[in-house]
Amino acid sequence: MHYFNQAASGLMPDSALHAIHTHLQREQHVGAYIAAQQAQPLLQALYTQLADLLHCQAADIALTTGNTHGWCAVAGAIALQPGDRVLIAPGEWGGNYAMLLQLQARTGCVVETMPCTPDGALDLPALEALLDARVKLIALTWVPANGATVYDAQALGQLCARHSITYLVDAAQALGHIPVDVQALHCDALTAPGRKWLCGPRGTGLVYLKPGFAAQLQPMAVDHVSCPITPAGPVLRAGARVLEQSESSVALKLGWLAALEEAAHQGWPKRFATIAERGRQMRRALAAVPGITLRNLPSAPGSCGIVAFTVQGWSPAQVQRALLQQGIQVAASSMGFTPLDMQARGLDAVVRASVAWHTTQADIAALSHALNALQTQAA
Numbered sequence: 001m002h003y004f005n006q007a008a009s010g011l012m013p014d015s016a017l018h019a020i021h022t023h024l025q026r027e028q029h030v031g032a033y034i035a036a037q038q039a040q041p042l043l044q045a046l047y048t049q050l051a052d053l054l055h056c057q058a059a060d061i062a063l064t065t066g067n068t069h070g071w072c073a074v075a076g077a078i079a080l081q082p083g084d085r086v087l088i089a090p091g092e093w094g095g096n097y098a099m100l101l102q103l104q105a106r107t108g109c110v111v112e113t114m115p116c117t118p119d120g121a122l123d124l125p126a127l128e129a130l131l132d133a134r135v136k137l138i139a140l141t142w143v144p145a146n147g148a149t150v151y152d153a154q155a156l157g158q159l160c161a162r163h164s165i166t167y168l169v170d171a172a173q174a175l176g177h178i179p180v181d182v183q184a185l186h187c188d189a190l191t192a193p194g195r196k197w198l199c200g201p202r203g204t205g206l207v208y209l210k211p212g213f214a215a216q217l218q219p220m221a222v223d224h225v226s227c228p229i230t231p232a233g234p235v236l237r238a239g240a241r242v243l244e245q246s247e248s249s250v251a252l253k254l255g256w257l258a259a260l261e262e263a264a265h266q267g268w269p270k271r272f273a274t275i276a277e278r279g280r281q282m283r284r285a286l287a288a289v290p291g292i293t294l295r296n297l298p299s300a301p302g303s304c305g306i307v308a309f310t311v312q313g314w315s316p317a318q319v320q321r322a323l324l325q326q327g328i329q330v331a332a333s334s335m336g337f338t339p340l341d342m343q344a345r346g347l348d349a350v351v352r353a354s355v356a357w358h359t360t361q362a363d364i365a366a367l368s369h370a371l372n373a374l375q376t377q378a379a
Contacts, residue, residue, distance in 0.1 A: 002328040002363040004282075007145065007173055007306050007354035010199035012255065013262050020201065020255035027251070036250045046253055049260040053268065054190070054208055055181040062240040064205040065248055067172045070191035072099050073243045074168055074207060075139065077217035082108030084136040089114050089122060089151055090341040091144030093170055097339060100139070109136070113340060120297030122151055124159060137166045143173035145337040146308045146350055148283075148300035150178070157186035166216075172196060176263070177305050179272055188213045197275070197305075197356070199263065200256030203249055209240040219243060271357040276303035278355040278364070283307050285368040286353070291375040295350045308333065308350040314374060316349040326370050 003011060026035040047058035054061070064070035076099070080086070086100055086109050100111045115126040138160055142153045153169055160167035169190040174180055176197025182190055190208040194200030219226065219236070225246040227234045236242050263271060280302050286292055291312035296304075311319050316332035323330055331352040335342040342348070353367065 002366045004353040004355065004359070004363070004367060005329045005331050006177075006197060006356040006359075007352060008331055009195045009202060010176075010197055010259075010356060011358070012199055012201060013259055015258040015262050016199070016201060016255040019258040020251045023251040023254050032250070039250050039254060042254055042257060043250070046257040046260070049257060049264065050206055052264070053175070053180065053260070055183055056208055057211075060182075060208055060211060060240050062207040062209070062243040063248065063253060064191075064207055064243070065203050066195070066205040067170065067191050067193040068095055070205050070207040070243070071096055071168075071170055073219065073221070074189045074191065074209075074217070075099055075103065075137075076220040077243075078137055078166060078168075079216070079218055080107040080109040080136060083134055084109040085132075085134045086111045086137045086139065087114050087127075087135060088112070088139050088340075089141065089144075090116060090120075090344060091141055091147060091149050091151065091338050092139065092340060093141045093145060093172070094336040094339050096139065096141065096170060114138075117299070119299040120147070120149055121299040122156060124152070124155055128159060128163075131163055131165070135163070135165055137168060139168045139170070141170040141172070141338075143171075143177065143304070143306070144341065145173060146295070146306075146333050146347075146352060147338065147341060148296040148304040148306045148308060150174075150301055150304055154184050154186075157184075161186040166213075173306065176268075176271070177275060179268075182208050182210070194252075194256045194259075198256070199259045199356075201252045201259075203252045204256045207240060207243050209243070211239075214239050214242050217242065221245070223247075266357075274357045275305045275355055275359075278359045279303050279305040279307070281361065282353060282355055282359075282364050282367070285364050286371070289368055289371045289375065292371060295345070295347065305356075306352060306354045308352050310347075310350055311371065311374060316351045319351045319371075319374065322374060323367075323370055326366075328367055328370055330367075 051058040104111050115123040117123045167187045169187045171192040175192040188210045194204030195202045223245050295308040320332040333352045334349045
């Protein structure tokens with residue numbers, strides 16, 4: 001299989017499958033609760049691996065069951081009032097946008113889109129001119145699902161810090177794809193899944209909370225782990241783990257740990273550099289195929305590991321099916337992935353190809369050759 005769907009889910013290494021299987025066998029023999037107790041040192045190692053990757057402390061991280069779980073937990077816990085302004089970029093993930101519209105209907109806050117330059121970059125001077133005391137949250141999907149955009153998350157974080165505005169970063173398509181440093185981002189919270197460029201299993205994810213930020217949150221859902229019952233009554237946990245809940249898969253977490261340990265052994269800088277180079281190579285190769293239109297915004301860096309495109313005479317879904325028959329996997333991304341951006345550009349869907357650290361030049365050549373063949377068929 002020539003795999004170009006890293007932006008949906010990465011391919012787990014054998015070590016991850018082994019770790020998952022080993023723990024499930026332990027659960028079979030001693031039960032899930034004793035097995036979880038025995039796994040505590042490894043679970044602590046998972047927090048440490050993630051903290052090293054994010055440049056923070058392990059105590060600042062909560063484990064989740066995926067990006068939607070973590071992002072909605074943070075967004076839903078922010079105290080919003082009628083008239084409060086929530087600002088997002090045009091590339092905001094559709095699921096996040098849906099959640100914000102629910103909060104708008106429930107709280108009376110107002111969701112607005114941040115201004116951008118004609119090439120698709122955030123227009124920070126124009127944004128700063130629009131700020132007032134009613135802006136309570138700026139949420140950014142750092143690398144949108146479509147368009148190969150990489151917003152200037154660090155510059156936006158500096159702006160938020162200057163104006164004391166809560167800053168929430170969705171790093172679903174960033175973490176493991178490009179370097180992430182939460183200190184440089186100046187973010188109050190950041191979320192990501194384990195299943196994309198981190199190559200962990202589906203059903204894993206994380207939330208980073210800036211120290212002290214948890215005290216500002218009002219979690220929508222708690223349990224006996226996040227809010228233990230004491231003789232004096234329920235008490236919310238301090239720090240990021242106020243967002244953790246008791247029901248989650250220890251086996252999947254240990255599989256994720258194994259994937260992270262393998263990546264750390266290979267070296268994250270090497271992975272980042274390889275992904276960037278393969279992104280450039282794929283973009284050049286696809287641009288040379290007749291009938292293909294790259295759907296990247298002009299501001300998108302050539303090194304982004306995501307390339308969105310359309311093929312003349314073929315719908316994205318048709319392209320996906322035709323390539324899969326040849327052992328090549330890409331995604332067909334609908335308008336719902338990035339509704340504001342796609343509507344603004346008049347796009348219903350695009351083909352999305354995304355590279356990984358293990359993508360080879362032979363993989364890219366196979367994709368290019370197959371797309372050339374589709375054009376021959378269409379003719």
